[in-house]
Amino acid sequence: MSAAGPDLAEAPEERRFLSIAEAAALERELLEDYRFGRQQLAELCDHASAVAVTKVFPLAALSRKQRTVLVVCGPEQNGAVGLVCARHLQVFEYEPTIFYPMRSLDTALHRDLTTQCEKMDIPFLSYLPMEVQLINDVYGLAVDAVLGPGTELGEVGGPCTRVLATLKLLSIPLVSLDIPSGWDAETGSDAEDEDGLRPDVLVSVAASKRCAGRFSGRHHFVAGRFVPDDVRRKLALRLPGYTRTDCVVAL
Protein backbone atom coordinates (compact mmCIF):
# COMPACT_ATOMS: atom_id res chain seq x y z
CA MET A 1 0.00 0.00 0.00
CA SER A 2 1.41 3.37 -0.87
CA ALA A 3 1.21 6.68 0.92
CA ALA A 4 -0.86 7.97 -1.98
CA GLY A 5 -3.73 5.56 -1.24
CA PRO A 6 -7.08 7.33 -0.94
CA ASP A 7 -7.52 6.44 2.71
CA LEU A 8 -4.23 7.95 3.74
CA ALA A 9 -4.31 11.22 1.82
CA GLU A 10 -3.00 14.21 3.74
CA ALA A 11 -5.77 16.18 5.41
CA PRO A 12 -5.44 19.83 6.33
CA GLU A 13 -6.53 19.42 9.93
CA GLU A 14 -5.77 16.74 12.42
CA ARG A 15 -8.67 14.53 13.39
CA ARG A 16 -9.39 12.73 16.61
CA PHE A 17 -11.57 10.01 15.16
CA LEU A 18 -11.08 7.34 12.51
CA SER A 19 -13.72 6.23 10.02
CA ILE A 20 -14.05 2.49 9.37
CA ALA A 21 -12.06 2.91 6.14
CA GLU A 22 -9.29 4.78 7.96
CA ALA A 23 -9.14 2.20 10.74
CA ALA A 24 -8.86 -0.52 8.10
CA ALA A 25 -6.14 1.46 6.29
CA LEU A 26 -4.23 1.84 9.58
CA GLU A 27 -4.40 -1.90 10.18
CA ARG A 28 -3.35 -2.69 6.61
CA GLU A 29 -0.39 -0.36 6.82
CA LEU A 30 0.78 -1.94 10.08
CA LEU A 31 0.36 -5.48 8.78
CA GLU A 32 1.59 -5.04 5.21
CA ASP A 33 4.10 -2.21 5.25
CA TYR A 34 5.39 -2.41 8.80
CA ARG A 35 5.18 -6.21 8.84
CA PHE A 36 3.60 -6.35 12.27
CA GLY A 37 2.12 -9.77 12.95
CA ARG A 38 -1.42 -10.29 14.21
CA GLN A 39 0.05 -11.95 17.32
CA GLN A 40 2.10 -8.85 18.01
CA LEU A 41 -0.75 -6.41 17.45
CA ALA A 42 -3.13 -8.48 19.60
CA GLU A 43 -0.54 -8.52 22.38
CA LEU A 44 0.12 -4.78 22.18
CA CYS A 45 -3.55 -3.75 21.98
CA ASP A 46 -4.99 -6.09 24.51
CA HIS A 47 -2.27 -5.79 27.12
CA ALA A 48 -3.10 -2.08 26.95
CA SER A 49 -6.85 -2.78 27.13
CA ALA A 50 -6.35 -4.87 30.27
CA VAL A 51 -4.27 -2.06 31.79
CA ALA A 52 -7.15 0.35 31.04
CA VAL A 53 -9.54 -1.93 32.95
CA THR A 54 -7.21 -1.84 35.97
CA LYS A 55 -7.17 1.98 35.89
CA VAL A 56 -10.93 2.16 36.46
CA PHE A 57 -11.16 -0.87 38.73
CA PRO A 58 -7.87 -1.07 40.64
CA LEU A 59 -7.42 -4.46 42.28
CA ALA A 60 -6.67 -3.04 45.71
CA ALA A 61 -10.07 -1.29 45.79
CA LEU A 62 -12.03 -4.43 44.89
CA SER A 63 -13.53 -7.16 47.05
CA ARG A 64 -12.78 -10.75 46.09
CA LYS A 65 -16.11 -10.99 44.25
CA GLN A 66 -15.52 -7.74 42.37
CA ARG A 67 -12.32 -9.17 40.89
CA THR A 68 -14.25 -11.67 38.82
CA VAL A 69 -14.58 -10.49 35.24
CA LEU A 70 -16.81 -11.97 32.57
CA VAL A 71 -15.06 -11.50 29.21
CA VAL A 72 -17.42 -12.04 26.27
CA CYS A 73 -15.60 -12.77 23.01
CA GLY A 74 -17.17 -12.49 19.56
CA PRO A 75 -16.11 -14.13 16.32
CA GLU A 76 -12.91 -13.49 14.31
CA GLN A 77 -10.61 -10.68 15.41
CA ASN A 78 -12.84 -9.74 18.34
CA GLY A 79 -12.30 -13.14 19.82
CA ALA A 80 -8.55 -12.52 19.83
CA VAL A 81 -9.08 -9.15 21.50
CA GLY A 82 -11.06 -10.69 24.34
CA LEU A 83 -8.82 -13.72 24.83
CA VAL A 84 -5.61 -11.69 25.17
CA CYS A 85 -7.28 -9.13 27.43
CA ALA A 86 -8.54 -11.95 29.67
CA ARG A 87 -5.05 -13.49 29.89
CA HIS A 88 -3.49 -10.18 30.94
CA LEU A 89 -6.25 -9.61 33.51
CA GLN A 90 -5.40 -13.01 34.98
CA VAL A 91 -1.71 -12.05 35.12
CA PHE A 92 -2.76 -8.87 36.95
CA GLU A 93 -4.52 -11.12 39.49
CA TYR A 94 -8.11 -10.53 38.44
CA GLU A 95 -10.30 -13.60 37.95
CA PRO A 96 -11.52 -13.67 34.36
CA THR A 97 -14.04 -16.12 32.96
CA ILE A 98 -14.50 -16.30 29.20
CA PHE A 99 -17.63 -16.81 27.15
CA TYR A 100 -16.63 -17.46 23.55
CA PRO A 101 -19.66 -18.83 21.71
CA MET A 102 -18.44 -18.47 18.10
CA ARG A 103 -14.91 -19.83 18.27
CA SER A 104 -12.70 -19.18 15.27
CA LEU A 105 -10.55 -22.26 15.67
CA ASP A 106 -9.75 -22.39 11.98
CA THR A 107 -6.81 -20.04 12.41
CA ALA A 108 -3.65 -20.82 14.37
CA LEU A 109 -3.91 -17.41 16.08
CA HIS A 110 -7.28 -18.09 17.69
CA ARG A 111 -6.44 -21.70 18.50
CA ASP A 112 -3.20 -20.67 20.19
CA LEU A 113 -4.72 -17.79 22.15
CA THR A 114 -7.49 -20.13 23.32
CA THR A 115 -4.93 -22.74 24.42
CA GLN A 116 -3.00 -20.12 26.39
CA CYS A 117 -6.14 -19.18 28.34
CA GLU A 118 -7.17 -22.80 28.90
CA LYS A 119 -3.71 -23.81 30.10
CA MET A 120 -3.69 -20.84 32.45
CA ASP A 121 -6.85 -22.21 34.03
CA ILE A 122 -9.14 -19.43 32.89
CA PRO A 123 -12.63 -20.97 32.89
CA PHE A 124 -14.67 -20.98 29.67
CA LEU A 125 -18.46 -20.92 30.07
CA SER A 126 -20.31 -23.34 27.84
CA TYR A 127 -23.40 -21.12 27.88
CA LEU A 128 -24.38 -17.71 29.19
CA PRO A 129 -27.10 -17.83 31.84
CA MET A 130 -30.40 -16.44 30.56
CA GLU A 131 -31.10 -15.12 34.04
CA VAL A 132 -29.23 -11.82 34.14
CA GLN A 133 -29.27 -11.68 37.92
CA LEU A 134 -27.07 -14.79 38.05
CA ILE A 135 -24.39 -12.92 36.11
CA ASN A 136 -24.75 -9.80 38.26
CA ASP A 137 -24.37 -11.96 41.36
CA VAL A 138 -21.27 -13.83 40.25
CA TYR A 139 -19.20 -11.24 38.38
CA GLY A 140 -17.81 -7.87 39.36
CA LEU A 141 -17.70 -6.53 35.82
CA ALA A 142 -18.14 -7.57 32.21
CA VAL A 143 -15.91 -6.95 29.21
CA ASP A 144 -17.55 -6.66 25.79
CA ALA A 145 -15.28 -7.93 23.01
CA VAL A 146 -18.16 -9.14 20.87
CA LEU A 147 -18.14 -6.98 17.74
CA GLY A 148 -15.53 -4.64 16.30
CA PRO A 149 -15.74 -1.76 13.83
CA GLY A 150 -15.69 -3.98 10.77
CA THR A 151 -18.38 -6.47 11.80
CA GLU A 152 -22.11 -5.94 11.61
CA LEU A 153 -24.48 -7.76 13.87
CA GLY A 154 -26.55 -8.77 10.85
CA GLU A 155 -23.60 -10.72 9.44
CA VAL A 156 -22.95 -12.80 12.52
CA GLY A 157 -26.43 -12.96 14.05
CA GLY A 158 -27.52 -15.86 16.26
CA PRO A 159 -25.38 -16.23 19.36
CA CYS A 160 -24.15 -12.60 19.20
CA THR A 161 -27.67 -11.20 19.18
CA ARG A 162 -28.53 -13.21 22.28
CA VAL A 163 -25.28 -12.21 23.99
CA LEU A 164 -25.84 -8.51 23.33
CA ALA A 165 -29.42 -8.78 24.62
CA THR A 166 -28.00 -10.16 27.87
CA LEU A 167 -25.16 -7.63 28.16
CA LYS A 168 -27.69 -4.78 27.81
CA LEU A 169 -29.55 -5.92 30.89
CA LEU A 170 -26.56 -6.27 33.24
CA SER A 171 -26.30 -4.00 36.24
CA ILE A 172 -22.56 -4.65 36.80
CA PRO A 173 -20.14 -2.25 35.05
CA LEU A 174 -19.57 -2.94 31.37
CA VAL A 175 -16.28 -2.23 29.55
CA SER A 176 -16.40 -2.19 25.74
CA LEU A 177 -13.22 -2.85 23.79
CA ASP A 178 -12.68 -0.69 20.69
CA ILE A 179 -16.37 0.09 20.06
CA PRO A 180 -19.54 -0.79 21.96
CA SER A 181 -20.76 -3.96 20.21
CA GLY A 182 -23.66 -3.36 17.89
CA TRP A 183 -22.95 0.34 17.44
CA ASP A 184 -22.36 1.64 13.94
CA ALA A 185 -18.64 2.47 14.09
CA GLU A 186 -19.20 5.58 11.93
CA THR A 187 -22.35 7.10 13.32
CA GLY A 188 -22.70 5.40 16.68
CA SER A 189 -26.35 5.14 15.67
CA ASP A 190 -27.20 2.49 18.19
CA ALA A 191 -26.22 5.00 20.83
CA GLU A 192 -29.52 6.76 20.11
CA ASP A 193 -31.38 3.50 20.06
CA GLU A 194 -32.98 2.52 23.34
CA ASP A 195 -31.80 -1.03 22.68
CA GLY A 196 -28.09 -0.25 22.23
CA LEU A 197 -25.37 -1.18 24.71
CA ARG A 198 -24.44 1.61 27.13
CA PRO A 199 -20.98 0.72 28.43
CA ASP A 200 -19.55 2.53 31.45
CA VAL A 201 -16.04 2.34 30.02
CA LEU A 202 -14.88 2.51 26.41
CA VAL A 203 -11.34 1.48 25.49
CA SER A 204 -10.57 2.66 21.96
CA VAL A 205 -7.79 0.56 20.49
CA ALA A 206 -4.92 2.53 18.88
CA ALA A 207 -7.24 5.48 18.11
CA SER A 208 -10.88 6.44 18.68
CA LYS A 209 -13.36 5.36 16.02
CA ARG A 210 -15.94 7.96 14.98
CA CYS A 211 -18.74 6.50 17.07
CA ALA A 212 -16.69 7.25 20.21
CA GLY A 213 -17.81 10.87 19.83
CA ARG A 214 -21.23 9.74 21.04
CA PHE A 215 -20.00 7.71 23.98
CA SER A 216 -21.42 9.15 27.18
CA GLY A 217 -20.15 6.67 29.77
CA ARG A 218 -17.82 7.52 32.63
CA HIS A 219 -14.39 6.62 31.26
CA HIS A 220 -12.93 6.72 27.79
CA PHE A 221 -9.39 5.50 27.13
CA VAL A 222 -7.16 5.18 24.12
CA ALA A 223 -5.00 2.07 24.52
CA GLY A 224 -2.11 0.70 22.45
CA ARG A 225 0.85 2.95 21.96
CA PHE A 226 2.35 1.71 18.75
CA VAL A 227 1.01 3.80 15.86
CA PRO A 228 4.19 4.92 14.07
CA ASP A 229 4.53 8.66 13.65
CA ASP A 230 4.67 8.35 9.90
CA VAL A 231 1.31 6.54 9.79
CA ARG A 232 -0.21 8.99 12.25
CA ARG A 233 0.80 11.85 9.97
CA LYS A 234 -0.57 10.19 6.84
CA LEU A 235 -3.91 9.75 8.59
CA ALA A 236 -3.71 13.32 9.94
CA LEU A 237 -4.55 11.70 13.24
CA ARG A 238 -4.24 13.52 16.54
CA LEU A 239 -3.37 11.00 19.24
CA PRO A 240 -3.46 11.81 22.95
CA GLY A 241 -0.10 12.25 24.67
CA TYR A 242 1.17 9.20 26.52
CA THR A 243 3.35 9.77 29.56
CA ARG A 244 6.45 7.82 30.55
CA THR A 245 5.98 4.18 29.58
CA ASP A 246 2.16 4.22 29.77
CA CYS A 247 0.32 2.27 27.10
CA VAL A 248 -3.04 3.87 27.96
CA VAL A 249 -4.39 7.43 28.13
CA ALA A 250 -7.60 8.54 29.82
CA LEU A 251 -9.43 11.17 27.74
Place this chain on the structure above:
Amino acid sequence: MSAAGPDLAEAPEERRFLSIAEAAALERELLEDYRFGRQQLAELCDHASAVAVTKVFPLAALSRKQRTVLVVCGPEQNGAVGLVCARHLQVFEYEPTIFYPMRSLDTALHRDLTTQCEKMDIPFLSYLPMEVQLINDVYGLAVDAVLGPGTELGEVGGPCTRVLATLKLLSIPLVSLDIPSGWDAETGSDAEDEDGLRPDVLVSVAASKRCAGRFSGRHHFVAGRFVPDDVRRKLALRLPGYTRTDCVVAL
Protein backbone atom coordinates in the same frame (compact mmCIF):
# COMPACT_ATOMS: atom_id res chain seq x y z
CA MET B 1 6.53 -32.19 26.91
CA SER B 2 5.20 -33.67 30.13
CA ALA B 3 5.50 -32.50 33.70
CA ALA B 4 7.58 -35.57 34.37
CA GLY B 5 10.40 -34.37 32.10
CA PRO B 6 13.75 -34.30 33.87
CA ASP B 7 14.09 -30.55 33.67
CA LEU B 8 10.78 -29.86 35.30
CA ALA B 9 10.91 -32.35 38.18
CA GLU B 10 9.54 -31.02 41.44
CA ALA B 11 12.26 -29.70 43.71
CA PRO B 12 11.88 -29.47 47.44
CA GLU B 13 12.90 -25.84 47.70
CA GLU B 14 12.13 -22.90 45.49
CA ARG B 15 15.02 -21.54 43.52
CA ARG B 16 15.72 -18.04 42.34
CA PHE B 17 17.93 -18.96 39.41
CA LEU B 18 17.47 -21.08 36.30
CA SER B 19 20.13 -23.31 34.78
CA ILE B 20 20.49 -23.28 30.99
CA ALA B 21 18.53 -26.54 30.80
CA GLU B 22 15.74 -25.11 32.95
CA ALA B 23 15.58 -21.90 30.92
CA ALA B 24 15.34 -24.01 27.76
CA ALA B 25 12.62 -26.15 29.36
CA LEU B 26 10.68 -23.01 30.31
CA GLU B 27 10.86 -21.73 26.75
CA ARG B 28 9.85 -25.10 25.33
CA GLU B 29 6.87 -25.34 27.65
CA LEU B 30 5.69 -21.85 26.68
CA LEU B 31 6.12 -22.49 22.95
CA GLU B 32 4.92 -26.08 22.71
CA ASP B 33 2.39 -26.58 25.49
CA TYR B 34 1.08 -23.07 25.94
CA ARG B 35 1.30 -22.32 22.22
CA PHE B 36 2.87 -18.92 22.72
CA GLY B 37 4.36 -17.61 19.49
CA ARG B 38 7.90 -16.27 19.23
CA GLN B 39 6.41 -12.91 18.16
CA GLN B 40 4.34 -12.81 21.31
CA LEU B 41 7.19 -13.79 23.63
CA ALA B 42 9.56 -11.28 22.01
CA GLU B 43 6.96 -8.54 22.45
CA LEU B 44 6.26 -9.42 26.09
CA CYS B 45 9.94 -9.80 27.09
CA ASP B 46 11.37 -6.87 25.27
CA HIS B 47 8.64 -4.36 26.02
CA ALA B 48 9.45 -5.22 29.65
CA SER B 49 13.20 -4.89 29.01
CA ALA B 50 12.69 -1.43 27.54
CA VAL B 51 10.60 -0.46 30.55
CA ALA B 52 13.46 -1.61 32.81
CA VAL B 53 15.84 0.69 30.93
CA THR B 54 13.51 3.63 31.54
CA LYS B 55 13.45 2.86 35.30
CA VAL B 56 17.19 3.40 35.59
CA PHE B 57 17.44 6.18 33.03
CA PRO B 58 14.14 8.09 33.16
CA LEU B 59 13.68 10.29 30.13
CA ALA B 60 12.91 13.42 32.14
CA ALA B 61 16.31 13.19 33.89
CA LEU B 62 18.27 12.89 30.64
CA SER B 63 19.77 15.51 28.38
CA ARG B 64 19.07 15.21 24.67
CA LYS B 65 22.40 13.47 24.12
CA GLN B 66 21.81 11.02 26.96
CA ARG B 67 18.63 9.82 25.28
CA THR B 68 20.58 8.26 22.44
CA VAL B 69 20.91 4.52 22.95
CA LEU B 70 23.17 2.17 21.02
CA VAL B 71 21.44 -1.22 20.86
CA VAL B 72 23.81 -4.00 19.81
CA CYS B 73 22.03 -7.08 18.49
CA GLY B 74 23.60 -10.52 18.14
CA PRO B 75 22.58 -13.41 15.94
CA GLU B 76 19.40 -15.52 16.18
CA GLN B 77 17.07 -14.98 19.12
CA ASN B 78 19.27 -12.25 20.61
CA GLY B 79 18.75 -10.17 17.52
CA ALA B 80 14.99 -10.29 18.11
CA VAL B 81 15.50 -9.26 21.74
CA GLY B 82 17.47 -6.17 20.75
CA LEU B 83 15.24 -5.16 17.85
CA VAL B 84 12.02 -5.21 19.88
CA CYS B 85 13.67 -3.44 22.82
CA ALA B 86 14.92 -0.71 20.46
CA ARG B 87 11.45 -0.24 18.98
CA HIS B 88 9.86 0.18 22.39
CA LEU B 89 12.59 2.61 23.44
CA GLN B 90 11.77 4.68 20.37
CA VAL B 91 8.06 4.63 21.30
CA PHE B 92 9.08 5.85 24.78
CA GLU B 93 10.85 8.78 23.04
CA TYR B 94 14.44 7.64 23.45
CA GLU B 95 16.65 7.72 20.37
CA PRO B 96 17.87 4.22 19.65
CA THR B 97 20.43 3.30 17.01
CA ILE B 98 20.90 -0.36 16.14
CA PHE B 99 24.05 -2.26 15.29
CA TYR B 100 23.08 -5.69 13.98
CA PRO B 101 26.12 -7.24 12.32
CA MET B 102 24.94 -10.85 11.99
CA ARG B 103 21.42 -10.46 10.67
CA SER B 104 19.21 -13.54 10.75
CA LEU B 105 17.10 -12.59 7.79
CA ASP B 106 16.32 -16.19 6.98
CA THR B 107 13.36 -16.22 9.36
CA ALA B 108 10.19 -14.19 8.92
CA LEU B 109 10.42 -13.12 12.58
CA HIS B 110 13.78 -11.39 12.23
CA ARG B 111 12.95 -9.94 8.84
CA ASP B 112 9.69 -8.48 10.12
CA LEU B 113 11.19 -7.08 13.32
CA THR B 114 13.96 -5.47 11.25
CA THR B 115 11.41 -3.93 8.87
CA GLN B 116 9.46 -2.48 11.81
CA CYS B 117 12.59 -0.72 13.09
CA GLU B 118 13.62 0.48 9.65
CA LYS B 119 10.17 1.85 8.84
CA MET B 120 10.11 3.62 12.20
CA ASP B 121 13.28 5.43 11.16
CA ILE B 122 15.55 3.81 13.71
CA PRO B 123 19.04 4.10 12.21
CA PHE B 124 21.11 0.95 11.63
CA LEU B 125 24.89 1.34 11.79
CA SER B 126 26.77 -0.38 9.01
CA TYR B 127 29.83 -0.73 11.22
CA LEU B 128 30.80 -0.07 14.82
CA PRO B 129 33.52 2.58 15.20
CA MET B 130 36.82 1.07 16.36
CA GLU B 131 37.48 4.26 18.28
CA VAL B 132 35.60 3.75 21.53
CA GLN B 133 35.61 7.45 22.35
CA LEU B 134 33.42 8.12 19.31
CA ILE B 135 30.74 5.87 20.78
CA ASN B 136 31.07 7.42 24.24
CA ASP B 137 30.69 10.85 22.68
CA VAL B 138 27.60 10.08 20.62
CA TYR B 139 25.53 7.76 22.81
CA GLY B 140 24.12 8.12 26.30
CA LEU B 141 24.01 4.40 26.96
CA ALA B 142 24.48 1.03 25.30
CA VAL B 143 22.26 -2.05 25.35
CA ASP B 144 23.93 -5.44 25.02
CA ALA B 145 21.68 -7.97 23.24
CA VAL B 146 24.58 -9.83 21.69
CA LEU B 147 24.58 -13.30 23.24
CA GLY B 148 21.96 -15.16 25.26
CA PRO B 149 22.17 -18.11 27.64
CA GLY B 150 22.16 -20.73 24.90
CA THR B 151 24.85 -19.24 22.66
CA GLU B 152 28.57 -19.50 23.16
CA LEU B 153 30.94 -16.93 21.81
CA GLY B 154 33.03 -19.72 20.29
CA GLU B 155 30.11 -20.75 18.07
CA VAL B 156 29.45 -17.35 16.59
CA GLY B 157 32.91 -15.80 16.73
CA GLY B 158 33.99 -13.10 14.30
CA PRO B 159 31.84 -10.00 14.51
CA CYS B 160 30.60 -10.82 18.01
CA THR B 161 34.12 -11.08 19.42
CA ARG B 162 34.97 -7.66 18.01
CA VAL B 163 31.70 -6.17 19.28
CA LEU B 164 32.25 -7.49 22.80
CA ALA B 165 35.81 -6.16 22.79
CA THR B 166 34.39 -2.72 22.01
CA LEU B 167 31.54 -2.90 24.54
CA LYS B 168 34.06 -3.75 27.30
CA LEU B 169 35.89 -0.51 26.74
CA LEU B 170 32.89 1.84 26.81
CA SER B 171 32.60 4.38 29.59
CA ILE B 172 28.87 5.04 29.03
CA PRO B 173 26.44 2.87 31.07
CA LEU B 174 25.88 -0.63 29.71
CA VAL B 175 22.61 -2.56 30.06
CA SER B 176 22.76 -6.31 29.40
CA LEU B 177 19.58 -8.13 28.36
CA ASP B 178 19.04 -11.56 29.92
CA ILE B 179 22.74 -12.32 30.60
CA PRO B 180 25.92 -10.27 30.10
CA SER B 181 27.16 -11.41 26.69
CA GLY B 182 30.09 -13.78 26.86
CA TRP B 183 29.34 -14.90 30.41
CA ASP B 184 28.77 -18.57 31.04
CA ALA B 185 25.05 -18.61 31.87
CA GLU B 186 25.61 -21.29 34.52
CA THR B 187 28.75 -20.20 36.29
CA GLY B 188 29.09 -16.57 35.25
CA SER B 189 32.72 -17.52 34.82
CA ASP B 190 33.58 -14.54 32.68
CA ALA B 191 32.59 -12.40 35.64
CA GLU B 192 35.87 -13.44 37.23
CA ASP B 193 37.73 -12.88 34.03
CA GLU B 194 39.33 -9.48 33.67
CA ASP B 195 38.16 -9.47 30.07
CA GLY B 196 34.44 -10.05 30.72
CA LEU B 197 31.72 -7.45 30.26
CA ARG B 198 30.77 -5.60 33.42
CA PRO B 199 27.31 -4.18 32.78
CA ASP B 200 25.84 -1.55 35.10
CA VAL B 201 22.35 -2.95 34.63
CA LEU B 202 21.20 -6.53 34.13
CA VAL B 203 17.67 -7.25 32.93
CA SER B 204 16.92 -10.95 33.43
CA VAL B 205 14.17 -12.03 31.08
CA ALA B 206 11.30 -13.98 32.70
CA ALA B 207 13.61 -15.27 35.48
CA SER B 208 17.24 -14.87 36.55
CA LYS B 209 19.73 -17.27 35.03
CA ARG B 210 22.31 -18.75 37.41
CA CYS B 211 25.10 -16.41 36.37
CA ALA B 212 23.04 -13.47 37.67
CA GLY B 213 24.14 -14.49 41.16
CA ARG B 214 27.55 -13.08 40.30
CA PHE B 215 26.31 -9.83 38.83
CA SER B 216 27.70 -6.94 40.84
CA GLY B 217 26.43 -3.95 38.86
CA ARG B 218 24.10 -1.29 40.21
CA HIS B 219 20.67 -2.51 39.04
CA HIS B 220 19.22 -5.96 38.50
CA PHE B 221 15.69 -6.39 37.17
CA VAL B 222 13.49 -9.32 36.28
CA ALA B 223 11.34 -8.36 33.29
CA GLY B 224 8.48 -10.14 31.55
CA ARG B 225 5.50 -11.07 33.65
CA PHE B 226 4.04 -14.01 31.84
CA VAL B 227 5.39 -17.23 33.37
CA PRO B 228 2.21 -19.21 34.12
CA ASP B 229 1.86 -20.30 37.72
CA ASP B 230 1.74 -23.93 36.74
CA VAL B 231 5.11 -23.69 34.95
CA ARG B 232 6.60 -21.71 37.82
CA ARG B 233 5.59 -24.47 40.21
CA LYS B 234 6.99 -27.23 38.02
CA LEU B 235 10.32 -25.42 37.92
CA ALA B 236 10.10 -24.76 41.68
CA LEU B 237 10.92 -21.21 40.69
CA ARG B 238 10.56 -18.30 43.08
CA LEU B 239 9.70 -15.20 41.09
CA PRO B 240 9.76 -11.70 42.56
CA GLY B 241 6.39 -10.11 43.27
CA TYR B 242 5.12 -7.73 40.61
CA THR B 243 2.92 -4.86 41.72
CA ARG B 244 -0.20 -3.56 39.98
CA THR B 245 0.32 -3.84 36.21
CA ASP B 246 4.12 -3.64 36.31
CA CYS B 247 6.00 -5.90 33.93
CA VAL B 248 9.34 -5.31 35.67
CA VAL B 249 10.68 -5.79 39.22
CA ALA B 250 13.86 -4.32 40.64
CA LEU B 251 15.69 -6.82 42.84
